Amino acid sequence: MKTFRLLTAAVALFCASTTYAQARHNGFSVILLVGDNQPAAGGDNLPPAPGVRKALADVKDFLPYKSYRVFDTQWMQKGSARMKGLDEQEYEVEITDLDDLMPNIAKTRPGVLRVVFKLQESGAASIPGEEYARSMQAADLEKQLAALRANKAELSVKYGEGNPAVVTAERRIADLEKRIRAVRAHKLIDSSFEMGVGETVVVGTSKVGGGDKGLVVLLTSVAGK
Amino acid sequence: MKLKQYLIEGDPAARDGGLDAFHADAMRQRVLLEALEATTQPAVASGLWWLRPIAVAGALAACLIVAVVIGTRINTGESTPAYVERPFQGRVQPPRQLQFSSPGGTRIIWTFHQEFDL
Numbered sequence: 362m363k364t365f366r367l368l369t370a371a372v373a374l375f376c377a378s379t380t381y382a383q384a385r386h387n388g389f390s391v392i393l394l395v396g397d398n399q400p401a402a403g404g405d406n407l408p409p410a411p412g413v414r415k416a417l418a419d420v421k422d423f424l425p426y427k428s429y430r431v432f433d434t435q436w437m438q439k440g441s442a443r444m445k446g447l448d449e450q451e452y453e454v455e456i457t458d459l460d461d462l463m464p465n466i467a468k469t470r471p472g473v474l475r476v477v478f479k480l481q482e483s484g485a486a487s488i489p490g491e492e493y494a495r496s497m498q499a500a501d502l503e504k505q506l507a508a509l510r511a512n513k514a515e516l517s518v519k520y521g522e523g524n525p526a527v528v529t530a531e532r533r534i535a536d537l538e539k540r541i542r543a544v545r546a547h548k549l550i551d552s553s554f555e556m557g558v559g560e561t562v563v564v565g566t567s568k569v570g571g572g573d574k575g576l577v578v579l580l581t582s583v584a585g586k
Numbered sequence: 587m588k589l590k591q592y593l594i595e596g597d598p599a600a601r602d603g604g605l606d607a608f609h610a611d612a613m614r615q616r617v618l619l620e621a622l623e624a625t626t627q628p629a630v631a632s633g634l635w636w637l638r639p640i641a642v643a644g645a646l647a648a649c650l651i652v653a654v655v656i657g658t659r660i661n662t663g664e665s666t667p668a669y670v671e672r673p674f675q676g677r678v679q680p681p682r683q684l685q686f687s688s689p690g691g692t693r694i695i696w697t698f699h700q701e702f703d704l
Binding site: 419565 | 692704
């Protein structure tokens with residue numbers, strides 16, 4: 362009987378702590394930035410939130426970028442959302458709480474979230490084996506684009522800019538560029554980590570070696586009131 | 587003498603009168619005919635005697651051709667590979683990931699992509 366009481370108390374304590382931890386977490390603030398090797402011309406457009414500023418100040422020495430510019434910001438619960446990037450590039454963000462998927466398996470500490478964060482360009486392949494077929498398709502579309510650009514240049518010389526034929530060619534070029542972007546879409550980030558409520562984690566991606574630009578996400582787990 | 591007498595007496599053909607003239611003649615004709623046919627066949631075969639060395643030479647030539655073809659296949663060193671490699675762009679290398687903390691306590695989780703382009 363005594364053992365049964367102890368077990369009941371332990372289960373109640375576990376449930377209470379879990380509920381308390383979940384109640385304190387209200388959602389995620391996601392800020393999508395681009396880090397650039399060139400200094401910003403007109404100053405940065407970073408949000409004034411001190412947590413965000415502090416996180417960027419902390420990582421500045423570790424990342425090779427001289428300026429940061431905000432593409433999009435999003436407030437979200439767990440799940441997925443779309444965010445806008447450079448040149449109308451769209452990104453899909455997905456946040457999963459591992460404790461929702463496996464609530465009874467080895468939760469480390471109360472108040473700590475186990476997060477799976479994914480970021481991909483919109484339309485990215487869902488199956489790894491699809492990549493090869495997509496690269497072949499992209500090569501074909503690139504050829505079509507080159508031919509279309511040459512055609513548009515000829516039309517511009519012949520009829521001048523603003524001619525309906527030229528405008529039509531421009532529209533077809535824009536459509537084709539959009540299709541190529543979708544075919545070349547990649548999965549960029551797939552990370553799992555723990556984060557405390559109120560903590561900001563810097564998640565990013567770049568070419569091997571840093572590249573000229575990098576995509577940076579400031580992910581903050583926001584505490585509820 | 588006695589033995590010889592016994593043999594003569596015991597011979598079943600001794601009392602046989604033998605073939606009559608008609609059957610003997612028919613048998614003789616038959617033997618002569620077979621003998622005649624046997625002598626004409628070698629003449630036909632001797633007409634094709636030159637085919638035999640040609641057939642042997644043909645078989646030897648065929649063996650030689652097969653041997654040369656097999657030899658060239660084995661010794662060229664240009665045998666086709668067992669598989670054809672896919673073009674380089676088809677192979678997607680998995681991204682590398684780095685996780686660390688800054689002295690200020692902010693954690694950085696960075697993914698390096700070979701094909702990242704912004």
